[in-house]
Amino acid sequence: MSFESNDKDKVKSTFESGAQKFDRIYDHSENKSVFNRWLDRSFRQDMYLRFERTLENIGTNEIHSILDVGCGSGRYCIEYLKMGKKVVGIDMASNMLKIAQKSCYEAAPDGEIEFISGNYMEHQFEQKFDAAVLMGLFDYIEDAESMLKKLKTDVNKLVIASFPRSDNLPNKIRKFRYFFKNCPLYFYSREQLERIFLSIGVDNYTIKQTDREYFVKLHLKSTEQV
Numbered sequence: 001m002s003f004e005s006n007d008k009d010k011v012k013s014t015f016e017s018g019a020q021k022f023d024r025i026y027d028h029s030e031n032k033s034v035f036n037r038w039l040d041r042s043f044r045q046d047m048y049l050r051f052e053r054t055l056e057n058i059g060t061n062e063i064h065s066i067l068d069v070g071c072g073s074g075r076y077c078i079e080y081l082k083m084g085k086k087v088v089g090i091d092m093a094s095n096m097l098k099i100a101q102k103s104c105y106e107a108a109p110d111g112e113i114e115f116i117s118g119n120y121m122e123h124q125f126e127q128k129f130d131a132a133v134l135m136g137l138f139d140y141i142e143d144a145e146s147m148l149k150k151l152k153t154d155v156n157k158l159v160i161a162s163f164p165r166s167d168n169l170p171n172k173i174r175k176f177r178y179f180f181k182n183c184p185l186y187f188y189s190r191e192q193l194e195r196i197f198l199s200i201g202v203d204n205y206t207i208k209q210t211d212r213e214y215f216v217k218l219h220l221k222s223t224e225q226v
């Protein structure tokens with residue numbers, strides 16, 4: 001087994017066992033413990049902000065089909081379905097997909113959605129998508145450039161992704177915690193992202209900085225602003 005596939009197994013196993021706990025991050029009800037509400041307020045604001053920003057960008061008339069890479073428990077997919085979009089969600093963790101399937105069906109029983117269980121890098125799609133969303137995914141990707149190259153072949157218009165910042169102290173502490181969870185983590189600088197985008201031939205992009213991450217939009221057709 002190569003080092004890379006071993007890393008993938010570690011990420012998969014982290015999310016297989018943590019699927020329910022991850023999904024609860026999006027639960028804003030009063031049922032949450034005081035501690036979890038404090039965690040949400042203190043450390044998860046970037047997650048909620050990227051959720052809102054993504055939906056704003058996906059809600060336009062130009063976007064009909066969406067590929068959600070690392071769709072997790074499907075919280076984004078639910079919203080795309082409510083907007084009437086056609087959705088494909090792919091994830092390595094089957095426990096995440098089980099939650100996603102159930103909640104998407106409950107929220108939008110007539111929604112057009114397909115779930116694929118597996119590693120995005122190993123999956124060949126028969127169609128191209130208007131947009132791809134990769135939220136909270138590049139944290140676990142050793143070779144971001146190869147993944148972005150593949151996205152260029154799978155997507156026509158827009159790629160939206162989050163990249164955790166390498167210069168952020170809570171992220172450094174998180175790396176320490178994940179070391180004990182036996183899960184690899186990768187962080188990025190703005191310069192590194194710009195180098196990667198240049199190298200894959202994308203010159204039309206925006207990088208918005210938040211406390212802990214970069215919210216990136218790659219426009220794959222330079223003449224088309226989505």
Ligand SMILES: C[S@@+](CC[C@H](N)C(=O)[O-])C[C@H]1O[C@@H](n2cnc3c(N)ncnc32)[C@H](O)[C@@H]1O
Nearest residue numbers: 015070071072091092093096118119120135136
């Ligand atoms: C932090 S979760 C984010 C879930 C969702 N995007 C969200 O923001 O709510 C990251 C997800 O990416 C999945 N993942 C990581 N690497 C992957 C890969 N190469 N192919 C498919 N899924 C992957 C994990 O299994 C996990 O469910």
